[in-house]
Amino acid sequence: MQNTRGLRSQLKDSVPVTGLCPQAGTYGVPDTLRRGFSSVKNELLPSHPLELSEKNFRLNQDKMNFSTLRNIQGLHAPLKLQMEYRAARQIQRLPFLQSSNLALDTLRGSDDTIGFEDVLNDPELSEMMGDPHVMVEYKLGVL
Amino acid sequence: MATASVLQARSAGFSFENCKRNALVEANATDLGLRVPTARKTGTTICGVVYKDGVVLGADTRATEGMIVADKNCSKIHYISPNIYCCGAGTAADTEMTTQIISSNLELHSLSTGRLPRVATANRMLKQMLFRYQGYIGAALVLGGVDCNGPHLYSIYPHGSTDKLPYVTMGSGSLAAMAVFEDRYMPDMEEEDAKRLVRDAIAGGIFNDLGSGSNIDLCVISKGKVDYLRPHDEANKKGVRVNELDARPQAGSYKYKCGTTGVLTKAVTPLHTELVEETIQTMDTS
Numbered sequence: 235m236q237n238t239r240g241l242r243s244q245l246k247d248s249v250p251v252t253g254l255c256p257q258a259g260t261y262g263v264p265d266t267l268r269r270g271f272s273s274v275k276n277e278l279l280p281s282h283p284l285e286l287s288e289k290n291f292r293l294n295q296d297k298m299n300f301s302t303l304r305n306i307q308g309l310h311a312p313l314k315l316q317m318e319y320r321a322a323r324q325i326q327r328l329p330f331l332q333s334s335n336l337a338l339d340t341l342r343g344s345d346d347t348i349g350f351e352d353v354l355n356d357p358e359l360s361e362m363m364g365d366p367h368v369m370v371e372y373k374l375g376v377l
Numbered sequence: 378m379a380t381a382s383v384l385q386a387r388s389a390g391f392s393f394e395n396c397k398r399n400a401l402v403e404a405n406a407t408d409l410g411l412r413v414p415t416a417r418k419t420g421t422t423i424c425g426v427v428y429k430d431g432v433v434l435g436a437d438t439r440a441t442e443g444m445i446v447a448d449k450n451c452s453k454i455h456y457i458s459p460n461i462y463c464c465g466a467g468t469a470a471d472t473e474m475t476t477q478i479i480s481s482n483l484e485l486h487s488l489s490t491g492r493l494p495r496v497a498t499a500n501r502m503l504k505q506m507l508f509r510y511q512g513y514i515g516a517a518l519v520l521g522g523v524d525c526n527g528p529h530l531y532s533i534y535p536h537g538s539t540d541k542l543p544y545v546t547m548g549s550g551s552l553a554a555m556a557v558f559e560d561r562y563m564p565d566m567e568e569e570d571a572k573r574l575v576r577d578a579i580a581g582g583i584f585n586d587l588g589s590g591s592n593i594d595l596c597v598i599s600k601g602k603v604d605y606l607r608p609h610d611e612a613n614k615k616g617v618r619v620n621e622l623d624a625r626p627q628a629g630s631y632k633y634k635c636g637t638t639g640v641l642t643k644a645v646t647p648l649h650t651e652l653v654e655e656t657i658q659t660m661d662t663s
Contacts, residue, residue, distance in 0.1 A: 253637065280393075281393050281396035281397040281400075284391070284513060284624070287509075288393075342559050346486070347485065347487055350478070350483045351390035353388070353474075353478070355388075356389055
């Protein structure tokens with residue numbers, strides 16, 4: 235399911251608390267099938283001070299860059315770019331396979347930079363994989 | 378199985394999954410009598426000075442792990458680009474990985490622009506990365522190089538602040554090294570004077586700080602030329618104790634001379650052996 239809301243609403247500015255605001259569960263009920271068991275103690279606080287800022291880092295950078303671009307060149311510039319981002323983000327493989335995101339990387343300019351996200355925890359080398367059937371059904375909304 | 382949950386996409390980069398577990402283990406470790414392993418620090422003296430034609434960087438070569446010397450001859454002056462080198466103090470792994478990542482980024486950047494990279498670019502990249510991680514990456518760096526605008530020297534702190542100065546020191550021995558600099562620094566020195574000054578500053582750190590020791594490495598960067606002198610000066614040779622004031626080697630030998638212990642009696646018993654059986658086994662040498 236694509237999140238079609240703007241950048242600001244996509245920010246994760248808190249860790250989900252059980253029963254109070256589960257993320258994107260149907261009817262506002264915690265989604266145990268998809269998120270697993272949850273305990274209040276584990277989810278009340280972030281486990282590391284950097285956890286939240288790292289989760290939102292790319293989003294915050296994009297926000298800053300788009301707002302600077304809007305101030306310099308006018309509204310059309312970030313609008314056009316965001317449209318291209320949205321188009322590039324749709325080029326994906328099947329839901330359980332990791333896609334290279336080459337178009338998205340080129341647009342962002344991260345195809346000629348190296349950071350910790352290229353060295354540590356590469357999703358292509360992850361040991362766990364979602365069950366293909368379940369993931370496709372979830373994507374199609376059949377599950 | 379119907380109870381399989383749909384996996385959320387794993388994000389690349391740092392993973393904070395084990396932080397809660399680690400905090401729990403650390404809190405209970407003392408009850409169980411266990412010790413949490415410490416990271417290897419470089420506990421260092423690093424310094425740099427700008428002279429007439431360029432920059433001289435210096436570093437000691439000891440890496441410590443708590444109270445133990447982990448590496449007697451580690452290299453603390455890291456390559457960033459052909460005209461820029463960086464000394465690193467703090468957690469050894471952090472300085473190593475940070476300088477390697479910045480070196481790769483700078484290489485890609487210089488290929489993209491088609492020009493020799495500038496020291497200010499490396500400085501900006503480093504400070505932005507270190508600020509992003511709010512000081513959790515423990516890397517204190519001395520960055521020096523020569524580019525189209527002349528020689529530059531920066532000091533970069535783990536939280537991301539930087540200073541552009543003509544002479545800088547970092548590390549646990551920084552105060553000892555800075556004392557030497559404050560006494561003898563002059564603007565526009567010659568190369569030999571600058572090398573001697575940096576050597577003396579690092580030696581001050583080596584002899585007065587427990588976290589620094591072993592040899593002195595120097596890196597002289599000038600326009601179009603880099604001299605990586607490793608080791609420039611072996612201030613601490615293993616097995617040789619030198620008193621700085623006397624400059625005479627006072628290595629004590631703890632071996633006893635032959636004849637120190639007097640012989641009271643001596644009895645020799647020859648053991649006669651008989652040849653019982655002889656077999657030959659050929660080796661397969663094909």
